[in-house]
Amino acid sequence: MSKQPDPTRRSERSRQAILAAARELVSEVGYAKLTIEAIAARAGVGKQTIYRWWPSKGAVVFDSILALSEPSADSGMALPDTGDIEADLKVVMRATVAEFADPAFEAPIRALTTEIINDPGLAAQYREKLAGPVDEAKKARLRSAQRAGQIAADADLDLALELLYAPLFQRWLLRSGPLTPEYADTLVDLFLKAMRPPLRH
Amino acid sequence: MSKQPDPTRRSERSRQAILAAARELVSEVGYAKLTIEAIAARAGVGKQTIYRWWPSKGAVVFDSILALSEPSADSGMALPDTGDIEADLKVVMRATVAEFADPAFEAPIRALTTEIINDPGLAAQYREKLAGPVDEAKKARLRSAQRAGQIAADADLDLALELLYAPLFQRWLLRSGPLTPEYADTLVDLFLKAMRPPLRH
Amino acid sequence: MSKQPDPTRRSERSRQAILAAARELVSEVGYAKLTIEAIAARAGVGKQTIYRWWPSKGAVVFDSILALSEPSADSGMALPDTGDIEADLKVVMRATVAEFADPAFEAPIRALTTEIINDPGLAAQYREKLAGPVDEAKKARLRSAQRAGQIAADADLDLALELLYAPLFQRWLLRSGPLTPEYADTLVDLFLKAMRPPLRH
Amino acid sequence: MSKQPDPTRRSERSRQAILAAARELVSEVGYAKLTIEAIAARAGVGKQTIYRWWPSKGAVVFDSILALSEPSADSGMALPDTGDIEADLKVVMRATVAEFADPAFEAPIRALTTEIINDPGLAAQYREKLAGPVDEAKKARLRSAQRAGQIAADADLDLALELLYAPLFQRWLLRSGPLTPEYADTLVDLFLKAMRPPLRH
DNA sequence: CACTAACCGAGACGGTACGTCCCGTCTTCGT
DNA sequence: ACGAAGACGGGACGTACCGTCTCGGTTAGTG
Numbered sequence: 010m011s012k013q014p015d016p017t018r019r020s021e022r023s024r025q026a027i028l029a030a031a032r033e034l035v036s037e038v039g040y041a042k043l044t045i046e047a048i049a050a051r052a053g054v055g056k057q058t059i060y061r062w063w064p065s066k067g068a069v070v071f072d073s074i075l076a077l078s079e080p081s082a083d084s085g086m087a088l089p090d091t092g093d094i095e096a097d098l099k100v101v102m103r104a105t106v107a108e109f110a111d112p113a114f115e116a117p118i119r120a121l122t123t124e125i126i127n128d129p130g131l132a133a134q135y136r137e138k139l140a141g142p143v144d145e146a147k148k149a150r151l152r153s154a155q156r157a158g159q160i161a162a163d164a165d166l167d168l169a170l171e172l173l174y175a176p177l178f179q180r181w182l183l184r185s186g187p188l189t190p191e192y193a194d195t196l197v198d199l200f201l202k203a204m205r206p207p208l209r210h
Numbered sequence: 211m212s213k214q215p216d217p218t219r220r221s222e223r224s225r226q227a228i229l230a231a232a233r234e235l236v237s238e239v240g241y242a243k244l245t246i247e248a249i250a251a252r253a254g255v256g257k258q259t260i261y262r263w264w265p266s267k268g269a270v271v272f273d274s275i276l277a278l279s280e281p282s283a284d285s286g287m288a289l290p291d292t293g294d295i296e297a298d299l300k301v302v303m304r305a306t307v308a309e310f311a312d313p314a315f316e317a318p319i320r321a322l323t324t325e326i327i328n329d330p331g332l333a334a335q336y337r338e339k340l341a342g343p344v345d346e347a348k349k350a351r352l353r354s355a356q357r358a359g360q361i362a363a364d365a366d367l368d369l370a371l372e373l374l375y376a377p378l379f380q381r382w383l384l385r386s387g388p389l390t391p392e393y394a395d396t397l398v399d400l401f402l403k404a405m406r407p408p409l410r411h
Numbered sequence: 412m413s414k415q416p417d418p419t420r421r422s423e424r425s426r427q428a429i430l431a432a433a434r435e436l437v438s439e440v441g442y443a444k445l446t447i448e449a450i451a452a453r454a455g456v457g458k459q460t461i462y463r464w465w466p467s468k469g470a471v472v473f474d475s476i477l478a479l480s481e482p483s484a485d486s487g488m489a490l491p492d493t494g495d496i497e498a499d500l501k502v503v504m505r506a507t508v509a510e511f512a513d514p515a516f517e518a519p520i521r522a523l524t525t526e527i528i529n530d531p532g533l534a535a536q537y538r539e540k541l542a543g544p545v546d547e548a549k550k551a552r553l554r555s556a557q558r559a560g561q562i563a564a565d566a567d568l569d570l571a572l573e574l575l576y577a578p579l580f581q582r583w584l585l586r587s588g589p590l591t592p593e594y595a596d597t598l599v600d601l602f603l604k605a606m607r608p609p610l611r612h
Numbered sequence: 613m614s615k616q617p618d619p620t621r622r623s624e625r626s627r628q629a630i631l632a633a634a635r636e637l638v639s640e641v642g643y644a645k646l647t648i649e650a651i652a653a654r655a656g657v658g659k660q661t662i663y664r665w666w667p668s669k670g671a672v673v674f675d676s677i678l679a680l681s682e683p684s685a686d687s688g689m690a691l692p693d694t695g696d697i698e699a700d701l702k703v704v705m706r707a708t709v710a711e712f713a714d715p716a717f718e719a720p721i722r723a724l725t726t727e728i729i730n731d732p733g734l735a736a737q738y739r740e741k742l743a744g745p746v747d748e749a750k751k752a753r754l755r756s757a758q759r760a761g762q763i764a765a766d767a768d769l770d771l772a773l774e775l776l777y778a779p780l781f782q783r784w785l786l787r788s789g790p791l792t793p794e795y796a797d798t799l800v801d802l803f804l805k806a807m808r809p810p811l812r813h
Numbered sequence: 814c815a816c817t818a819a820c821c822g823a824g825a826c827g828g829t830a831c832g833t834c835c836c837g838t839c840t841t842c843g844t
Numbered sequence: 845a846c847g848a849a850g851a852c853g854g855g856a857c858g859t860a861c862c863g864t865c866t867c868g869g870t871t872a873g874t875g
Contacts, residue, residue, distance in 0.1 A: 018820055018872075041328060046861060055822045060863065123324055125384060127242060132385050140386075165396075167387065168377070172400055175376035176369070183326060184333050185341075186368065195366075199373055203404035219841070219851055245830060256853045261832065420825055420867070443730060446856060457827045462858065521729060527786060528726055529644060534787050542788075567798075569789065570779070574802055577778035578771070585728060586735050587743075588770065597768075601775055605806035621846060647835060658848045663837065 014061050026052035027059060031073040032117065040070065040120030067124035067131050074117050075138055086146045094154040095201060101147075102177065102193035109181045109188055122182065144170060160204040173200045215262050227253035228260060232274040233318065241271065241321030268325035268332055275318050276339055287347050295355040296402060302348070303378070303394035310382045310389055323383065345371055361405040374401045416463050428454035429461055433475040434519065442472065442522030469526035469533055476519050477540055490548050496556040497603060503549075504579065504595035511583045511590055524584065546572060562606040575602045617664050629655035630662055634676040635720065643673065643723030670727035670734055677720050678741055691749050697757040698804060704750075705780065705796035712784045712791055725785065747773055763807040776803045 030051035034043050045066060049056045063069045089097050108114050125132045148166045155162050160169070176196055180186045231252035235244050246267060250257045264270045290298050309315050326333045349367045356363050361370070377397055381387045432453035436445050447468060451458045465471045491499050510516050527534045550568045557564050562571070578598055582588045633654035637646050648669060652659045666672045692700050711717050728735045751769045758765050763772070779799055783789045 015819065018818095020821070023821075039328065044861060045863085049822095053822080055820095055824080056863080057823090057865090058821065061820085119327060123327055126320060126324055126327075127240070129385055136384075136386060168393075168396065168400075171377035171380060171386075172373070172397075175380040176372035178380055179372060179376040183337075184330055185337060185372075195369065196373075199369075199404040202406075203400040205403075215851075216849090219849090221852070224852075246832085247830060250853090254853080256851095256855090257832080258834090258854090259852065262851075416825075417823090420823095422826070425826075441730070447858085448856060451827090455827080457825095457829095458858080459828090459860090460826065463825075525726055525729055528722060528729075529642065531787055538786075538788060570795075570798065570802075573779035573782060573788075574775070574799075577782040578774035580782055581774060581778040585738075586732055587739060587774075594771075597771065598775075601771075601806040604808075605802040607805075618845085623847070626847070648837085649835060652848090656848080658850080659837080660839085660849090661847060664846090 019062065020058075023052070023054050023058055024062070027054055027069065028073040028076050030054075031069050032077070035070060035073070035120050036113065036116045039116065040123055043070070043120075045069075065128075067128055070117070070120055070124065071131055071134065074121055078139060086142055088146050088150040090150055090153055092157065094150075094157070094159045095197060097150065098173070098197045098200070099194050101150075102173070102197055103190045105174070105177060106188045106190060106193045109177075119182075158206060160201065161206045164204050169200075169204060172203060173197070220263065221259075224253070224255050224259055225263070228255055228270065229274040229277045232270050233278070236271060236274070236318050236321050237314065240317065241324060244271070244321075246270075266329075268329055271318070271321055271325065272332055272335065275322055279340060287343055289347050289351040291351055291354055293358065295351075295358070295360045296398060298351065299374070299398045299401070300395050302351075303374070303398055304391045306375070306378060307389045307391060307394045310378075320383075359407060361402065362407045365405055370401070370405060373404060374398070421464065422460075425454070425456050425460055426464070429456055429471065430475040430478045433471050434479070437472060437475070437519050437522050438515065441518065442525060445472070445522075447471075467530075469530055472519070472522055472526065473533055473536065476523055480541060490552040492552055492555055494559065496552075496559070496561045497599060499552065500575070500599045500602070501596050503552075504575070504599055505592045507576070507579060508590045508592060508595045511579075521584075560608060562603065563608040566606055571602070571606060574605060575599070622665065623661075626655070626657050626661055627665070630657055630672065631676040631679045633657075634672050635680070638673060638676070638723050639716065639719045642719065643726055646673070646723075648672075668731075670731055673720070673723055673727065674734055674737065677724055681742060691753040693753055693756055695760065697753075697760070697762045698800060700753065701776070701800045701803070702797050705776070705800055706793045708777075708780060709791045709793060709796045712780075722785075761809060763804065764809040767807050772803070772807060775806060776800070 027048060030048045031043070034047055034051060038047075043066065045056060045059055048054075048069065049059055059069065063072065088101055091097055109118075121135070125135050144167075147170055151160065151164075151166050151169055154160045155164065173196060177188070177193070180192075181188055186192075228249060231249045232244070235248055235252060239248075244267065246257060246260055249255075249270065250260055260270065264273065289302055292298055310319075322336070326336050345368075348371055352361060352365075352367050352370055355361045356365065374397060378389070378394070381393075382389055387393075429450060432450045433445070436449055436453060440449075445468065447458060447461055450456075450471065451461055461471060465474065490503055493499055511520075523537070527537050546569075549572055553562065553566075553568050553571055556562045557566065575598060579590070579595070582594075583590055588594075630651060633651045634646070637650055637654060641650075646669065648659060648662055651657075651672065652662055662672065666675065691704055694700055712721075724738070728738050747770075750773055754763060754767075754769050754772055757763045758767065776799060780791070780796070783795075784791055789795075
């Protein structure tokens with residue numbers, strides 16, 4: 010029977026200030042050195058106001074990143090579909106490479122990933138709120154390619170996404186190699202070779 | 211000009227006690243709640259003895275895992291080579307799946323990965339000391355398959371390893387799906403399809 | 412521009428617990444072995460609560476002794492005045508001798524003195540808060556004696572107090588000789604001889 | 613049956629270096645912040661060499677001050693005796709005032725006093741080695757004055773020294789007033805008044 | 814239109830851990 | 845064998861944050 014705060018009373022001004030402060034501080038000092046006290050101070054907010062609405066530091070950071078992505082999530086979120094799956098995937102993969110190289114994205118995403126690894130709850134939220142919609146858009150494009158006979162009709166699309174993106178993600182996460190547009194292209198080529206439909210005689 | 215301790219005077223007894231304590235505590239309380247003080251107390255050691263030889267909590271944990279792997283690293287570290295690359299890879303991949311499922315391995319590896327993500331220095335050490343030897347063994351097996359004409363002779367083997375392992379690693383790291391022997395097999399199948407040498411007429 | 416804590420929010424309960432713990436611990440282990448950590452633990456208080464309100468160990472001990480004296484300071488604080496300055500001073504000096512011999516007083520006062528010697532700031536506080544009122548009372552009695560023609564009318568009373576008390580204080584502080592009632596009497600006799608008014612014809 | 617070090621093997625060079633380092637450091641950082649490690653480092657000596665020959669920090673500092681006084685202690689150590697006790701004492705007292713005002717003397721003496729207060733063993737050593745000879749010289753001068761009928765023949769000379777010096781010492785120790793040549797003179801005047809022999813008719 | 818309940822900023826509180834300093838002991842090596 | 849060097853187990857330091865807990869002071873919505 011614990012006391013739940015009343016969301017209708019919540020100060021939107023404070024919420025925005027907290028998320029903005031969290032975003033800034035993650036970029037400035039990194040996730041590990043980020044503290045609730047610093048967020049509260051930067052946001053001009055009492056600590057209690059943070060503890061009232063978020064259960065953990067990770068949750069705040071997660072929301073702060075989520076808040077960035079939401080506006081674009083409302084809009085279409087569809088991948089290009091020119092009919093040429095290879096060209097379309099290369100465009101998308103090269104864009105992903107560019108995103109990972111952008112320092113403004115890198116710090117928060119790395120922070121978020123760190124937290125997700127050790128918090129299954131956040132991981133679930135991540136898949137639902139952030140990865141989910143994006144993955145759906147990607148799978149929609151692959152389904153279109155299946156219909157066009159460009160990739161195997163019976164392919165497991167979740168697995169397909171892993172095959173395509175996991176090498177890129179791992180190389181970035183562990184810094185185990187350079188992320189270049191050529192690398193993106195090569196991954197697409199290998200992916201298509203693996204997913205190619207069986208030959209008809 | 212800074213003062214470095216003299217490694218020849220180092221107490222091997224203390225070193226072992228610290229690494230053992232770190233290993234135990236990571237399993238017991240998890241990496242995030244692991245503290246230097248707890249390691250020192252468990253090891254019966256002064257905190258300064260830890261700070262003297264390791265720059266960070268991450269470095270201690272890294273060494274504690276490294277110490278586990280070293281004995282086996284001395285021995286052969288060769289993968290099975292029956293001539294059947296598909297069968298051999300499936301054995302290895304299934305073993306990897308099993309390893310990731312073992313809670314005794316999972317906790318420290320997850321801890322290590324967390325640390326590696328945010329510490330490029332540790333990441334480099336990881337690649338050199340832990341991943342390196344293993345990857346070399348795997349690439350040796352793939353080279354053997356190249357000689358046997360089972361995979362493309364001009365394939366980039368680092369990339370090949372990423373294609374084969376990254377999906378598995380990512381699924382485990384982000385808990386984005388079940389790790390089963392069948393999954394391991396499927397990855398091998400897709401991998402071989404992608405790496406297959408071009409047909410000669 | 413530095414951040415001061417707000418005294419109105421101060422916890423009186425904690426303040427009392429800290430002063431009591433400090434008093435007890437000085438008696439138990441002595442001033443040199445007294446630690447802030449032990450005071451905090453005994454008082455059931457966070458260390459920060461001590462550091463927030465006191466600048467040093469010495470200041471805490473000082474306050475803990477001050478707190479003891481304050482209640483009596485409110486009351487009269489007047490010395491006996493029977494008209495016989497010799498008898499009155501001997502009573503007071505013998506009382507001082509007895510006080511110095513009481514182990515319950517000795518430890519904290521010795522601690523306090525140690526700290527005062529090396530901290531001019533504390534020394535000033537000591538004179539204002541502790542020694543000051545007592546000295547005033549003593550000087551009041553001497554002034555009465557001046558009016559009665561028992562000691563020189565033009566005598567410097569601060570100097571007079573030094574002449575009377577310093578030998579006693581020094582013998583106690585340096586343990587350079589026994590503190591007996593007879594010693595007290597002798598000091599009064601010498602003091603009166605030195606302060607006697609000049610003879611009239 | 614603990615192992616005693618053999619004094620014949622003792623390195624005089626190290627002993628001197630340690631005492632010099634202690635003297636310097638007391639002046640530089642004060643007694644409270646003085647550490648054995650700093651003394652050892654400054655002296656270019658192992659810590660064990662200090663622990664082998666001295667039981668405590670206080671003992672080292674005591675010896676370091678003692679070493680300064682010893683050369684002069686060997687020589688005469690007699691006070692001036694012009695036959696005029698008042699003039700002679702004023703010279704000596706004014707010299708003491710000047711000594712206390714000298715910062716080079718002040719720091720170590722204050723440190724020494726601090727230690728003596730809390731260590732009865734050191735106090736005894738102090739009286740024997742340092743204060744003793746000086747006091748003897750002073751008492752010799754007073755005895756001469758007794759013979760000359762300038763002070764009471766039956767006066768307790770230890771008490772006399774306290775009466776004369778304690779006010780000065782206390783004022784310096786507690787910083788309770790200015791130390792001036794006039795103050796020294798006044799003390800001598802009062803002292804002589806108190807010690808004056810009884811009138812003969 | 815007062816009343817009152819909630820959120821809010823602020824920040825003191827009991828704690829835990831930090832990374833550092835120094836203690837006094839012990840060990841190694843060089844002279 | 846002593847001395848320099850310094851690693852060791854240990855204890856305390858003073859600081860940074862944790863998450864909880866009052867404090868007034870707004871700020872709604874209700875009676």
